[in-house]
Amino acid sequence: MKAKKFKAVPLAILALIIVLIAASCSKSASQDPGKGTPSSSPSGTQSATASADDKTPITLTMFGADPNPNWENMESPVGKKITEITGVKLQMEYAIGDQKQKISLMAASGEYPDLIFAHGNENILVDAGAYLDLTDLIEKYGPNIKKLYGDYLSRLRWNGQDKSIYYLGSFGVNDKQWKPATGFELQHAVVKDLGYPKLKTLQDFENAIKTYKDKHPTIDGQPTIGLSLLADDWRYKITVTNPAVFSTGGPDDGEWWVDPETHKAKFHYTRPEEKEYFKWLNHMNAVGLLDKESFVQKYDQYNAKISSGRVIALADANWEYVDAERALRQAGKDDRMYGMYPITLREDIKYADFQSAGYSAGWGVGISKTAKDPVRAIKFLDWLASDEAQILNYWGIEGVHYKIENGKRVIPPEEMAKRVSDPEYGKKTGIGVFTYPFPQQGIGVLDPSGQTYTTDSLEQIKANYTAAEKDVLSHYGVEMWKDLYPPTESFPVKPWGAAWQINIPQNTDAAVIAQKCEDIVKKKVPQMILAKPGEFDRIWDEFMADLDKAGVHKMEDEFSKLLADKIKLWNE
Amino acid sequence: MGTEKRKPFLEVLIRQRYLFLMSFPFLAWLFVFSYVPIWGWTMAFQSFRPGKAFGEQKWVGFDNFIALFADERFYMVLRNTLGMSLLALLVGYTVPIIFALILNEVRHQLFKRSIQTITYLPHFVSWVIVAGLVSKMLSIEGIINEILMSLHIVNEPVQFMQKERWFWGIVTASDMWKETGWNSIIFLAAIIGIDPELHEAATVDGAGRFRRMWHITLPGIRPTIMVMLILSIGWLTSIGFEKQFLLGNPIVNDYAEVLDLYVLNYGIKVGRYSYGTAIGIFNSLVSIILLVISNAIFKRTTKESVI
Structure with a gap:
């Protein structure tokens, strides 16, 4: 009896273990064919018979390297509509933390x-053979894609050796630029208070900050902050180092500056002009006009500060501070919102924010080689490129988010008010969620009825301005912020597109050098800005020497080769 | 074990078949998750490209290790790793013992239990939140600076997070706040296991509290202390990177970057999987060596050991 009882316990445990193992095995086994079937039988045969509008429900999984805070699980009105029309439900997974690591x-x-949307890390996946070549699929199933990209379709090809199309480029095709993307920002209250001073050079900018800060040491009871920068992780590039290029007349080529004549690339810090810019930041810090926490604060702290209305100046890209600015607008602090000014080192330098890069398909959404149903996937992407989808994604649902008056799409004023002031608008409605990173018609492009695909129109942009904004603009004698900047026509189109979209191949010396240079920049730039002015030159020399030692010129040569390849591929 | 009647293995196997069967899943688990991955070490001797078959990879011998030992940055991150983990060992090990000793002397049960619960709760708070709390508290307008200013200890706010040399201290202190309570649990458990008669006898002999702590409690938990110490020494090079990554900023980076972060930046991020593996191997070897040495030393001096 006793022995039997003793045996029963381990036997029971053993049975339990076996059951558990069996359960976990059968679960994964039953999942796999479940995943596999849609590809193999039903839709496979259907697509062979070329049924153009296969609407059987299907769930496509997607990875997004760049998290979309408005992602609504396709539960919003627009999201539901898309599922209704295409039968596709997207299941998104976003990268948390470093995108490159996740993709690697x-x-x-x-x-x-x-x-897969790899957000600039496509090279890793191409190396690993992760993508499907879309050329034939587009030929067969992509009439809308062809129409949307037009001649630029050839720019989607990977490179000179491998002319496959691996992804459909993000960003509006044939975009007209109506809003400045970058600049030096000052609160409207500042320029108003100072009687709309001339704002052309860094000196003017500094004077404005200084005068205002001296006059108003506190805002709403808290100490006034002059110029605040942000160096949280990769964001240092946006507010700390990019302005060095912009204020010295370079267009946005990321970490690069490309010689317009020879097309040779330079790691932009090595340009002597930029020393002047960093020296100015060093000076700003020395005289107490730079936020002391510039290099320590995290993005949320930066946003919170801006939203409090006490940061009077920024040197940022619009997209980075736009959420904080919206909070100011919601709080009714229109005066504390920012105007964008093309400030340069000297008056003879042209701020090149509006220089056109043509369309460069730097990154976008691709289909993986393991996709369960590539035909459905490409059809889905093709539908997103269609007029119907573009209008749905930009304007919303007719009768709800816009209405048609005299054959024209019009957004009612109360809906418009929600659009501009509700930070959650995109999430609630789904508008704009399926534009970037998917194929997009550019701003200002006209549909067959002669209206713009995007809701942006010059009038609409102007209508969005606050009273304070209009007031400031009128005092500077212009109608829009873009009028303050040198216009697109005054620059040649960059034949290489945007250099920041060109990736250095993985597992090469140049890739390692790039990482080393990044570490040097991250270390030396804050150091030289926070140093005593007397030490600036010494640190700058160290900076240059360190870059040299890391092999910056070798990397530049490699990059120039990639650039030359790209120019050749595009102009074939 | 080695008695006169050595039974053949088969007989033992049959007789103890249930015991063997029961341990099998765990052996299999250990094999799959701890031994099979060692196969991946071969990557360190290749120039690994993802997506290619094993046979197509290029073999490069010790190139990755040579590159590793030639990189100055590697020594910097090694210094930071060892520096911070030694500090963590020192503080994160002695403080919980002292804390456990003191807490054990508390007579009021409810008070004792509340303290214990309150102190181990931070263990469950994610580092993301802890880092947010720490950087807010230490910012210019943070509470620490406000206290220092109102006490007139400093005249203007201290930029705690900008001082390179304070970074290790900040990390260690926040680690201490987070883990002291949790780490003391095992010592408290060991203390409870001590025979109360020893205490009674000592009290009769006229020993005071501190005498009893020193002569009874501490020797009583010595095996636990030793085992924990040896194990933590084995973990010296693998301290993770969350706290350093979350608390760090460009200014203090020279003191904040640790091995794991270096593996991510210079291994995985630039597609040098092989290089990352080489660092992993180095890491494991150092851990094993440290473990074996410390174990041998303790075995010789205190007769306590784990292996």
Whole structure:
């Protein structure tokens, strides 16, 4: 009896273990064919018979390297409408933390979702053979894609050796630029208070900050902050180092500056002009006009500060501070919102924010080689490129988010008010959620009825301005912020597109040098800005020497080769 | 074990078949998750490209290790890793013991239990939140600076997060706040296991509280202390990177970057999987060596050991 009882316990445990193992095995076994079937039988045969509008429900998995805070699980009105029309439900997975690491791990594992948006890390996946070549699929199933990209379709090709199309480029095609993307920002209250001073050079900018800060040491009871920068992770490039290029007349080519004549690339810090800019930041810090926490604060702290209305000046890209600015607008602090000014080192330098790069398909959404149903995937992407989808995604649902008056799409004023002031508008309605990073018609492009696909129109932009904004603009004698900047026509189109979209191949010396240079920049730039003015030159020399030692010129040569390849590929 | 009647293995196997069967899943688990991955070490001797078959990879011998030992940055991150983990060992090890000793002397049960619960709760708070709290508290307008200013200890706010040399201290202090309570649990458990008669006898002999702590409690938990110490020494090079990554900023980076972060930046991020693996191997070897040495030393001096 006793022995039997003793045996029963381990036997029971053993049975339990076996059941558990069996359960976990059968679960994964039953999942796999479930995933596999849609590709193999039903839709496979259907697509062979070329049924153009296969609407059987399908879930496509997608990886997004760049998290979209408005992602609404396709539960919004627009999201539901898309599922209704296409039968597709997207299941998104976003990268948390460093995108490159996540994508590298994905490449190492060889397990991909159906759709991949790699946000500039496409090279890792191409190396690993993760993408499907879309050329034939577009030819067969992509009439709208062809129409949307037009001649630029050839720019989607990977490179001179491998002319496959791996992804559909993000960003509006044939975009007209109506809003400045970058600049030096001052609160409207500042320029108003100072009687709309001339704002052309860094000196003017500094004077404005200084005069206002001296006059108003506190805002709403808290100490006034002069110029605040942000160096949280990669964001240092946006507010700390990019303005060095812009204020010295360079267009946005990321970490690069490309010689317009020879097309040779330079790591932009090595340009002697930029020393002047960093010296100015050093000076700003020395006289107490630079936010002391510039290099320590995190993005949320930066946003919170801006939203409090006590940061009077920024040197940022519009998209980075736009959420904080919206909070100011919601709080009714229109005066504390920012105007964008093309400030340069000297008056003879042209701020090149409006220089056109043509369309460069730097990154976008691709289909993985393990996609369960590539035909459905490409059809989905093709539908997103269609007029119907573009209008849905930009304007919303007719009768709800806009109405048609005299054959024209019009957004009612109360809806417009929600659009501009509700930070959650995109999430609630789904408008704009399926534009970037998917194929997009550019701003200002006209549909067959002669209206713009995008809701942006010059009138609409102007109508969005606050009273304070209009007031400031009128005092500077212009109608729009873009009028303050040198216009697109005054620059040649860059034949290489945007250099920041060109990736250095993985696992090469140049890639390692790039990482080393990044570390040097991250270390030396804050150091030289926070140093005593007397030490600036010494640190700058160290900075240059360190870059030299890391092999910056070798990397520049490699990059120039990639650039030359691209120019050749595009102009074939 | 080695008695006169050595039974053949088969007989033992049959007789103890249930025990063997029961341990099998765990052996399999250990094999799959701890031994099979060692196969991946071969990557360190290749120039690994993802997506290619094993046979197609290029073999490069010790190139990755040579590159590793030639990189100055590697020594910097090694210094930071060892520096911070030694500090963590020192503080994160002695403080919980002292804390456990003191807490054990508290007579009021409810008070004792509340303190214990309150102190181990921070263990469950994510580093993301802790880092947010720490950087807010230490910012120019943070509470620490306000206290220092109102006490007139400093005249203007201290930029705690901008001082390179304070970074290790800040990390260690926040680690201490987060983990002291949690780490003391095992010592408290060991203390409870001590025979109360020893205390009674000592009290009769006229020993005071501190005498009893020193002569009874501490020797009583010595095996636990030793085992914990040896194990933590084995973990010296793998301290993770969350706290350093979350608390760090460009200014203090020279003191904040640790091995794991270096692996991510210079291994995985630039597609040098092989290089990352080489660092992993180095890491494991250092851990094993440290573990074996410390174990041998303790074995010789105190007769306590884990292996």
